[in-house]
Amino acid sequence: MKEKGFLTGLGRFLRGVGAAHRERAVALTRLEVRELENIFALLIMGSFIGLPAPPTFLAVELLPFMEREMRVVQRRAEDSCDMMAEMMGALGID
Amino acid sequence: MRVVFFTGKGGVGKSTLAAAAARQLSRRHRVLLVSLDPAHNIGDIFGIDLAGGRRRLDGNLTLAEVDLGTMAREYLEGQSRALADTYRYLTTLNLERYFSVLKYSPGIEEYALLTSIERTVREGGDLDYVLFDTPPTGLTLRFLALPQVTTTWIERLAAIRRQILEKRYTIGKITKEDGRTAGVRLAFDEDEDEIMRRLKTLRENYGALSALLRGEGTAMVLVCNPDLLSLRESRRLVDGFADLGLPLRLVVLNKVPSRDAAVAAEVEERLREMAGRDKRFLRVPLDEEIAGGRRPLYEIDAELEDFFVF
Numbered sequence: 001m002k003e004k005g006f007l008t009g010l011g012r013f014l015r016g017v018g019a020a021h022r023e024r025a026v027a028l029t030r031l032e033v034r035e036l037e038n039i040f041a042l043l044i045m046g047s048f049i050g051l052p053a054p055p056t057f058l059a060v061e062l063l064p065f066m067e068r069e070m071r072v073v074q075r076r077a078e079d080s081c082d083m084m085a086e087m088m089g090a091l092g093i094d
Numbered sequence: 095m096r097v098v099f100f101t102g103k104g105g106v107g108k109s110t111l112a113a114a115a116a117r118q119l120s121r122r123h124r125v126l127l128v129s130l131d132p133a134h135n136i137g138d139i140f141g142i143d144l145a146g147g148r149r150r151l152d153g154n155l156t157l158a159e160v161d162l163g164t165m166a167r168e169y170l171e172g173q174s175r176a177l178a179d180t181y182r183y184l185t186t187l188n189l190e191r192y193f194s195v196l197k198y199s200p201g202i203e204e205y206a207l208l209t210s211i212e213r214t215v216r217e218g219g220d221l222d223y224v225l226f227d228t229p230p231t232g233l234t235l236r237f238l239a240l241p242q243v244t245t246t247w248i249e250r251l252a253a254i255r256r257q258i259l260e261k262r263y264t265i266g267k268i269t270k271e272d273g274r275t276a277g278v279r280l281a282f283d284e285d286e287d288e289i290m291r292r293l294k295t296l297r298e299n300y301g302a303l304s305a306l307l308r309g310e311g312t313a314m315v316l317v318c319n320p321d322l323l324s325l326r327e328s329r330r331l332v333d334g335f336a337d338l339g340l341p342l343r344l345v346v347l348n349k350v351p352s353r354d355a356a357v358a359a360e361v362e363e364r365l366r367e368m369a370g371r372d373k374r375f376l377r378v379p380l381d382e383e384i385a386g387g388r389r390p391l392y393e394i395d396a397e398l399e400d401f402f403v404f
Contacts, residue, residue, distance in 0.1 A: 019269070026265045033261045040254050054247040055240065056201040060170070061296060062251075065288040068280070 038076045041069035095311060096223050097215060098402060099238075102317035103327040104230045107348040111317055111378070112227040113139045113392035118399050120155035123222035127157050128214055130207055131229040134159040139391045158214070165206035204237040212303050223402065231327050235334040241304040242338060245297060252293045259287055313343035313404055318365055320350050320358035325365060332368050344401050345369045349380040376401055 044062055046053035053059065079086055098115070100108040109129065113136060116127035129136040129144075136157055137144035146161030211226065218224055228234040262282040265271070281287040284294075306312060314335055318328045335342045345365055350358045366375060378396045383389045 022269045026268050029261050029265055033258055033265070036254060036258045036261070040251065040258065043251065043254070054251070055205065055244055057169070057205040058244060058247055058251075058296070062289055062292060065292060 034072055034076075037069045037072045041066060041073045044069075045073070095215070095218065095221055096402065096404070097226070097306065097312045098223065098315055099226045099228055099234075099313070100315045100317060101228050101231070101234050101331055103319075103324040106317045106319045106324050107378075108317050109135050109139060109227045110384075110391045110394065111315075111346060111348060111398075112136075112225050114394045114396070115398045115402060116155055116157075116223075116225050117392045118397070119223050119225075119402060120152070121399075122154075124154050124220060125156070125223045125225065126214070126218055126221050127155070127225045127227070128210075129157075129159045129227045130210065131227055132162055132203075133229075136227060141390070160207070160210045162203055162206045162210075165210055166202045169206065169209065170202070201240075204233065204240050207233075207237040208240050208303065212299070212306075215306060231331055235331065238307065238334070238340060239338055241300045241307065245300045245304060248293055248297045248300065252290065252297065255287070255290050255293060256284070259284060259290065308339050308341065310341075310404075312341060313402070314340050315344045315346060316342060316369065317346045317348050318361070319348055320354070320361040322361070325361050328365060329368055342369060342373060343404055344374045344376060346376045346378060348378045349385075350377055351380045374401055 042049070042051065044054065044059050044066065098112075100112040100115075102108050109131070112127060116125050119125045127136060134144065134146070136159060140151060140157060142149065142151070142157070144157055144159045146159050146164065148156060148158040150156045207229075214224060214226075259282050262280055266282055281290075284290045314331075316328055316331055318324045332342065334340075347358070347362050347365060362375075362377070366373075369375075376396065376398070378394060381389070381395055384391055384394060
């Protein structure tokens with residue numbers, strides 16, 4: 001009984017280690033996705049912040065589906081006051 | 095179906111020529127004459143009140159005026175509803191008020207024009223000719239360029255979107271997640287992603303519109319008067335058509351007076367030179383009776399029908 005509990009625990013531990021490794025492996029890709037989403041949203045909504053923008057109606061067509069991207073832009077804007085910490089975090093420097 | 099756009103500087107006689115061509119073509123063909131000019135005068139030429147609507151004049155000829163304001167409003171209302179559906183939690187904020195501001199955005203008028211062209215052609219299956227009387231040069235060139243400009247934007251945006259989806263897929267594969275982030279499932283398949291689907295639909299629509307505008311069945315008609323001012327504006331149109339790959343098929347020198355023949359000849363020569371010698375050319379003399387209002391404007395003394403066989 002004790003043995004089974006130990007093996008279950010060990011299995012869980014190893015799965016956790018595996019998940020952590022996989023998470024480390026994709027951390028940079030996640031960052032890339034977030035930045036791409038940010039760029040995508042900025043391009044669509046460029047006229048709001050003075051960037052050259054696509055024709056207005058194109059933005060209007062896509063806006064209903066861009067809730068997530070708008071959240072990303074907002075978060076990026078909030079974090080932009082401490083870019084150094086952002087970069088250090090992305091590079092894994094504590 | 096043949097689609098013809100009458101273009102040229104304001105006041106050169108685009109509407110009159112379009113009306114005359116529509117009248118003559120309707121002897122043997124089913125014709126729809128549409129005014130895209132915000133300052134409509136097709137109704138005035140035929141002496142009826144179209145009031146931004148459509149009316150069948152006789153068996154073969156139908157007249158229509160496009161109400162750009164209404165079209166822009168309808169479009170924005172549709173988008174406003176889509177937004178309200180997506181962002182339900184934001185309905186406490188007054189979205190409608192925000193969208194009422196959008197109608198003043200640059201590009202909405204051109205979009206409404208383009209939509210009306212697309213809709214007219216799509217719904218006009220049984221017509222032989224659709225003639226469009228266009229607004230002044232600047233607006234005309236902008237809306238004719240719109241399908242290409244928009245397609246370029248759509249392609250660039252789709253490329254970024256594709257990268258996002260590919261990276262999401264990679265993350266999902268490595269972490270064995272099903273694309274879930276904070277409980278929300280993020281699409282990584284192109285057919286599942288709403289934005290990608292919308293971009294693809296838009297690309298198809300604009301591709302079709304671009305193909306229509308450049309197609310074999312479409313003709314741009316350039317109308318010019320024998321004066322240097324309208325000649326200069328014609329240059330902008332000829333260059334614009336060349337840039338956009340639009341088929342200029344007929345050049346009309348309109349209101350040619352019997353006096354000042356030298357100026358008319360000079361303008362004609364320069365017009366032929368700039369448009370290309372291979373283009374069909376029509377000279378319409380100034381008709382004192384029509385100019386004086388003694389005959390209807392659409393009864394100009396020129397046989398136009400043959401010029402619209404292409």
